[in-house]
Amino acid sequence: MSTAHFFTDKAFANNRSLIAAICCAAVCGIVFGLSMPLISLRLEEMTGSGLMVGLNGAAAALSTLVIAPLVPRLMALLAPRRLLVLSLVGAAGLFTLLPVFPVVLMWFLLRFLIGCFMTVIFVISESWINQIVSPDRRALMLGVYGTALSGGFGIGGLLFSALHGAGDTAFYLGAFIFLAGTLPILFLEGPQATAPDAESTSLPSLIKTAMIAPSAILAGLAFGATETLLYSMLPVYGKNIGLEHTMIGLMVLAVALGAIVFQLPIGWVADRTSRRLTLLWIAVIATFASVLAGFAGNNTLLLLPILFVQSGVVSGLYTVGLSLLGERFTGGAIATANATFIFAYGVGSLVGPPTAGLAMDAVGPWGLLAVLAGITGAYVIVVSLRTVFGGAKS
The missing domain is CATH 1.20.1250.20 (MFS general substrate transporter like domains)
Structure with a gap:
């Protein structure tokens, strides 16, 4: 050709x-x-x-x-x-x-x-x-x-x-x-x-979208909070656990590489299984990764691979969440759903850092990990309830 x-x-x-x-x-x-x-x-x-x-x-x-x-x-x-x-x-x-x-x-x-x-x-x-x-x-x-x-x-x-x-x-x-x-x-x-029709551009339509597909929309919120925390608060965490500047840079690099490497295989899995269950397993793995990172302490041989996997699977919240919207909505309605998703992402990215900052002031470095685990753990509960009760698609 x-x-x-x-x-x-x-x-x-x-x-x-x-x-x-x-x-x-x-x-x-x-x-x-x-x-x-x-x-x-x-x-x-x-x-x-x-x-x-x-x-x-x-x-x-x-x-x-x-x-x-x-x-x-x-x-x-x-x-x-x-x-x-x-x-x-x-x-x-x-x-x-x-x-x-x-x-x-x-x-x-x-x-x-x-x-x-x-x-x-x-x-x-x-x-x-x-x-x-x-x-x-x-x-x-x-x-x-x-x-x-x-x-x-x-x-x-x-x-x-x-x-x-x-x-x-x-x-x-x-x-x-x-x-x-x-x-x-x-x-x-x-x-x-x-483009959506005029009726689908109203504020009630955005709220209705969130109610129809809470698992997908809340994936955007969870990703917004966790992504922002991993990039903005992780260097502070590294400093607080006694890592040198070079090691803190490697932490950020591990996070970035994870986000690049994992998205294609996660997307491949989601297309061939269930997108909602894929989101559930992403959140489960991310929650355990936050806890494991805490126990790894400043042992970078353990910490860096954990952060690589954590950021990699968390990146799937965004892309698989978007694909789940495409599964639930068609035509112009997808644009309305996507706007709601991005709005949820913005809420997460705005609220996450101050919440983690307060937690770290209160309990030290573990405060960041507790907030990260709390975000994805709460998402696990939401998706699990949607799966068990009503058999919702999203």
């Missing part, structure tokens, strides 16, 4: 759209991995305040809560492909303003607005994949999407390391990467994401 044939043949239309959607994940992952340390360190230099750095990160999480419920309505007003392109261009433009206006309040506003655009990109691209893939490989392809996102995050971190000390170059590179993400959307022609 010639390259030209792939770009023109209607038989490959779905594949072209799938590639475009996955490219959105890679682009956002790269900029996310580049911008998190970049913005945090610049803010710390500007203010000398760790609190300001944390609050700025909260602004990004808040943007998810504000904009996610509105995305289905935006999709009904504007063609999803056009909305994706506008969001990527908008995020690029705002990213270039960060070095131009090194003012704390301006950075809060810019971080919030960039987060809004990125939330639009996530909701549309994930809904797009759920709508166009065949049911028998839905979890696997969402696993590819998740792998692209996690891999992009790692690439962004490497770019940050390479450009550290290169002035404002990293900001302009981030903007360029956003703009590059528009190319697959513009030139890989295929079916668009289907």
Whole structure:
């Protein structure tokens, strides 16, 4: 098959759209991995305040809560492909303003607005994949999407390391990467994401979605909390148990690698068994991993493999949860369900860190592990009850 044939043949239309959607994940992952340390360190230099750095990160999480419920309505007003392109261009433009206006309040506003655009990109691209893939490989392809996102995050971190000390170059590179993400959307022609009808964009519809598919929606909340804790609080945990800086870096690397390696096999298993039961086993393993990590202490030969497995299985909460939504909803309703899922993710990412922080202040390093185990343990109970009583699908 010639390259030209792939770009023109209607038989490959779905594949072209799938590639475009996955490219959105890679682009956002790269900029996310580049911008998190970049913005945090610049803010710390500007203010000398760790609190300001944390609050700025909260602004990004808040943007998810504000904009996610509105995305289905935006999709009904504007063609999803056009909305994706506008969001990527908008995020690029705002990213270039960060070095131009090194003012704390301006950075809060810019971080919030960039987060809004990125939330639009996530909701549309994930809904797009759920709508166009065949049911028998839905979890696997969402696993590819998740792998692209996690891999992009790692690439962004490497770019940050390479450009550290290169002035404002990293900001302009981030903007360029956003703009590059528009190319697959513009030139890989295929079916668009289907927008929901007007009735499905209302707040009651979002609440109804959560009630119909609690196992899937709560997977988003559990993942938002655990992912944020593993990336933001784990370095503090490592320091508190006496690990050196190099070992703390290896902990973060183990977490990142787990998220990359596990998503495809978990998606493959979920497609061939039961997606809801896969979510249940993910949560069970993650709960035990939190406890085992505590008993491993500062023995990195034990701790690093445990963190690798824990982050790897936890990553499945996101992609298998999304695939379960695709199983329960069809057409435009998937966009509404996906917006509800992303909103739940935002709640988890916003509430998780302060909860773990309070727990660590109260009982020391074990506080983080207790919160991690509590989140996934509670999810085990919810899914188990849904399985035993009523035989719900999600």
